[in-house]
Amino acid sequence: MKRILQVFIVLIPLLVSFSTTDPTLHIRFLVLSIFVALSLFLFLINNKKIYKAVLFHPLAIAFLILIVGYLVSTFYHGFGSESIYILSKMLLLYLFMIISTHLVLEYGFKEFIKSFVLFSFLASSIYIFQFFLYFERINLIEHPLQRNIAFDNISSTMGHKNLLSSILFLTLPFVIYLIRVGKKLWRLLSIVLLACMLLIILQTQTRAVFVAFALFVITIAIVYKSQIKLKQLSLLLVSVIVGLSLFFTILKYTERYDAFVHEIHTALDYKNSLRYKLYKSSFYLISENPLLGVGPGNWKVKIPKYGLYFGSFGTNYAQRPHNDFLWVFAEGGLIPGISFILIFLILLRDSYYLHKNNRESTFFYSLLFATFIGFSFISFFDFPLERFSHNIIFFFLAAIIVAGKLKQTGYKKELLPKWLSFSFLGIIFFVIYVAIVRYQGEVYATNAINSQAEQDWTSVVENIDKAYNKTYYELENTSTPLLWYRGIAYFNQQKYNLALNDSKEAYRVHPYHEHVLNSLASSYEMTGNHTKAKQFYLEALRVNPTFKEVRTNLAAILYNEKNYIQALDIIL
Numbered sequence: 363m364k365r366i367l368q369v370f371i372v373l374i375p376l377l378v379s380f381s382t383t384d385p386t387l388h389i390r391f392l393v394l395s396i397f398v399a400l401s402l403f404l405f406l407i408n409n410k411k412i413y414k415a416v417l418f419h420p421l422a423i424a425f426l427i428l429i430v431g432y433l434v435s436t437f438y439h440g441f442g443s444e445s446i447y448i449l450s451k452m453l454l455l456y457l458f459m460i461i462s463t464h465l466v467l468e469y470g471f472k473e474f475i476k477s478f479v480l481f482s483f484l485a486s487s488i489y490i491f492q493f494f495l496y497f498e499r500i501n502l503i504e505h506p507l508q509r510n511i512a513f514d515n516i517s518s519t520m521g522h523k524n525l526l527s528s529i530l531f532l533t534l535p536f537v538i539y540l541i542r543v544g545k546k547l548w549r550l551l552s553i554v555l556l557a558c559m560l561l562i563i564l565q566t567q568t569r570a571v572f573v574a575f576a577l578f579v580i581t582i583a584i585v586y587k588s589q590i591k592l593k594q595l596s597l598l599l600v601s602v603i604v605g606l607s608l609f610f611t612i613l614k615y616t617e618r619y620d621a622f623v624h625e626i627h628t629a630l631d632y633k634n635s636l637r638y639k640l641y642k643s644s645f646y647l648i649s650e651n652p653l654l655g656v657g658p659g660n661w662k663v664k665i666p667k668y669g670l671y672f673g674s675f676g677t678n679y680a681q682r683p684h685n686d687f688l689w690v691f692a693e694g695g696l697i698p699g700i701s702f703i704l705i706f707l708i709l710l711r712d713s714y715y716l717h718k719n720n721r722e723s724t725f726f727y728s729l730l731f732a733t734f735i736g737f738s739f740i741s742f743f744d745f746p747l748e749r750f751s752h753n754i755i756f757f758f759l760a761a762i763i764v765a766g767k768l769k770q771t772g773y774k775k776e777l778l779p780k781w782l783s784f785s786f787l788g789i790i791f792f793v794i795y796v797a798i799v800r801y802q803g804e805v806y807a808t809n810a811i812n813s814q815a816e817q818d819w820t821s822v823v824e825n826i827d828k829a830y831n832k833t834y835y836e837l838e839n840t841s842t843p844l845l846w847y848r849g850i851a852y853f854n855q856q857k858y859n860l861a862l863n864d865s866k867e868a869y870r871v872h873p874y875h876e877h878v879l880n881s882l883a884s885s886y887e888m889t890g891n892h893t894k895a896k897q898f899y900l901e902a903l904r905v906n907p908t909f910k911e912v913r914t915n916l917a918a919i920l921y922n923e924k925n926y927i928q929a930l931d932i933i934l
Contacts, residue, residue, distance in 0.1 A: 363401060363404050363405075363408075363410075364465060364468075364473060366397070366404075367401070367474065367477075368477040370397050371478060371480075371758075372477050372480045374390070374481055374754060375481060375488060375519050376519070377393050378519045379805075381805045383811065383838070383840075384804075385521060386519060386520065386521050386749070386750075386751065387748075388797070388804045390749075390750040391454075391750055391797045391800070391801070392794070392797040394458065394750050395454055395790060396794060398454060398457050398458050398790050398793075399787070399791060399794055402457070402461065402786055402787045405461070405464075406783055411777055412460070412464060412778045412782075412783055413464070413467075413774075413776065413777060413778070414776045414777065414778055415773035415774060415775075415776070416460055416463045416467075416768070417460065419764045419767065419768065420704075420708050421705060421708045421763070421764055422459070422460065424701045424705050424708060425455075425701070426456065427697060427698075428694065428701035428702055428705070429452045429456060430697075431694050432445075432448065432452060432698055434654065434697075435654045435655050435656075435657050436449060436657055438654050438657070439654070439660065440657070442659065442660075442836070443831070443832070443833060443836040443837065444659025444663070445659045446796060446833070447659060448658035448659045448693070450792070450793045450796045451750075453789055453790075453793060455753050455757055457786055457789070458754065458758075459758075459761050459764075460786075462757065462758050462761035463761040463765050464765075466764075466766075467768065471726070471765070471766070475540055476548065479533070479540055479552060479555065481533060481755075482530060482537060482555060482559065483551070485519065485520065485529065486518070486555060486558045488519055489516065489517070489518035490558065490562075493516055496512070496516060500513055520751065523566040523568065524566065524568045524744055525744075525745075525751075525752070526562065527562070527563045527566045527568035528568070528571055528574075528737075528740045529746075529749075529751055529752055530562060530571075531563070531575065531578075531733070531736060531737065531740065532733065532737060532752065532755045532756060533755065535726065535732075535733050535759075537555055537559065538552075539726050539729060541556065542725065570739060570740045570742075570743040570744050571740060573739055574739045574740045577732070577735050577736045578732045578735070581732035582732050585717070586728070637684055637743075640670065640680060640683045640685075641683065641684075641685060641688065643670040643683075644661070644665070644683040645688075646668040647661070647664060647692050648691050648692050652696060653695050653696055655691065655692055655693045655694045655698070655699075656692060656693060657693060658694065659693065661692045662679070662680065662837075663837075663841065663871075663874065663875075665683075666906070667874050671905060671906045672906060672907060673906075673908050679840050679841050679842070679875075681839075684743065685741075685743060685744075685745075686744075686745060687703065687741065687742055690702040690747070706741075709763055710731065710738075712763045712766075713728075713734060713763050714727075714731050715767065715770075716730075716763065716767065720766060720770055723766070730762065730763065734759075737756065800835050803828075803829040803830070803834075803835035803844075804835075804838070806829035807826070807829040807838040807844055809821070809825040810822045810826050810844075811838070811847070817854070820851075822847055822850070822851035826844050826847050826848040826851075829844055830844045830848075837871060837872065841872065843868035843871040843875065843878060844868075845864040845865075845867045845868045846864070846865070846877065846878050848864050849861045849862075849868060849881055850881060852864060853881065853885065853888070858885060858888040859889060861881070861885045862882075862885035862889055865878065865882040866882065874905050876905050876909050876912065879898050879899075879901050879902035880899070880902050880911055880912050880915065882898045883895045883896075883897075883901075884915060886898065892919060895919060896916065899912050899916040903916070914933070916932050917932040917933045
């Protein structure tokens, strides 16, 4: 089992699907669920011990309370495909942490250090390869903003440059620890890797990771302040100067200095930023649903109601508030929100305790303490909770802390009852089924989106028929209902009654999606129900008053009714 986990960790950066709109999310969900199922199965057939003490550690309890809170919120708001997905995901991560804790208890965390270093090496190498592969092509782009966007699109296999930076940050303790204790070849590899990681973090210009890294360094400096000598302080200062020099050299070489300055101005003028709108809308949502939230997976469905898309053009839709703490509070409510905060606080408390009391590995635990401080900042300004690769590393780090604390303080080797182990196996088989349905659905939904771009309406209908599952997969990756695509296809085939039926179903799934409201209104108009058409056009304008297509359609109805002044008001 140890070897299986080691190989699994190393191969995570290679788990990519080019058949889905998001190349990593669904494929890693599926592979992680299969890995956890295999691990649980091996536990049972080899009579491996699952100790009660692991499940009764405060961290595991806080995580379980979070899941129960999500479940209560789901019962209150109703089960939907997205809530089932989020619950499946949380149960999967909980079981992964339990399994990882047992493996660390049995083999020790040092057995897995090299696997995470190789993980980081693969992710970094892929980014460097992509950077040099596309560099000349990107440099030919004349417009600075478009050139900067092209550089930002390079993200190894993490789906987003910020996610690449944050996952490299999570692997820092493994790389730094191996520099200190590894043998010559591994030490050399880790030194080169650390330099590459820092250069990638600088190149991606992820502000949250910049601050997290600064917090990491400051924390280590404070923890070891009595041991830092003038020579080491001078070396650190020189390293900072060299790092900043390299950073500005990269900016100049890639002609991204203006873009970097723009990022700084955006951060300072935060009230006009999209992130401020995300947070503000999320606070409104939480204030109206403080106790039970809006239900797991429902933030992206409910958030248009709170003015997030005012002034937008109906092209981009947020999937999360770019703040994991707000996200959990918004979807789960008070209890899951507090539990999520407690997970970080428990990790900080126990990692610091182990640093002070575990002489053998005090340095590694201090690195973990600094990492959790930095990562809490990243989680406050980004969305690592969405990503399976980040959660695998984060909850393995959590497993190291849980196992270390249990070993340090002692624990009773009481075993869980067999029926509970079999219950875990039953849960994970269900999670695998959900993962398979969603992955296949995402593949067909991607085909449908591509067919829509080519106006191949027959293919759109065929692919949505295969993708749609009312219980497990109703929304594609941009939170657009699948049946909206089929409704559009029917509309363009002049099958207006079928288009109306699909638009009604899409409205049931996402009642605040401006394109769904527009399509529903248009379908009512084409089937002769002008009153309903006006009702839903006006509803779409309440969600987004600047949505031009809706204004044009509504103005046309009013014009045909000879309400010329009203039509002109709508246009203007």
